[in-house]
Amino acid sequence: MAQCPCGSGGAFSDCCRPFLTGKSHAATAEALMRSRYTAYVRRDRSYLLRTWHPDTRPVTLDVDGGTWQGLEILATEHGQAADASGTVTFVAHFASDAGDNGTMREHSRFERLGDEWFYVDGDVKGDGG
Numbered sequence: 001m002a003q004c005p006c007g008s009g010g011a012f013s014d015c016c017r018p019f020l021t022g023k024s025h026a027a028t029a030e031a032l033m034r035s036r037y038t039a040y041v042r043r044d045r046s047y048l049l050r051t052w053h054p055d056t057r058p059v060t061l062d063v064d065g066g067t068w069q070g071l072e073i074l075a076t077e078h079g080q081a082a083d084a085s086g087t088v089t090f091v092a093h094f095a096s097d098a099g100d101n102g103t104m105r106e107h108s109r110f111e112r113l114g115d116e117w118f119y120v121d122g123d124v125k126g127d128g129g
């Protein structure tokens with residue numbers, strides 16, 4: 001059974017897949033963040049746009065190029081099922097097409113609309129080494 005790319009340790013079929021297919025919604029901001037990372041790994045543009053807050057959603061999204069190699073959740077604040085908003089701080093590891101390894105650290109903001117969580121925006125810090 002394939003492990004989920006989000007690094008939860010669970011199987012993809014039981015972890016992020018139900019979110020990506022629309023079968024269920026992520027119950028917390030962290031679960032949504034993990035599923036969005038998995039969507040980047042799988043280059044699932046439609047899921048990324050679908051889970052972007054309508055106020056900040058881009059028209060198009062480039063998910064090509066590079067390879068995502070791992071996700072670490074550093075911190076979460078609020079973002080539980082009963083909260084209206086929350087933040088997740090994470091580091092994502094990637095390799096560029098040229099073969100360079102890098103990390104991206106982001107402090108992301110999420111909002112809940114009804115029973116669904118949406119990505120609003122984030123402060124990104126790149127790291128060349």
Ligand SMILES: [Zn+2]
Pocket residue numbers: 004005006007008012015016017034035038
């Ligand atoms: Zn997952």
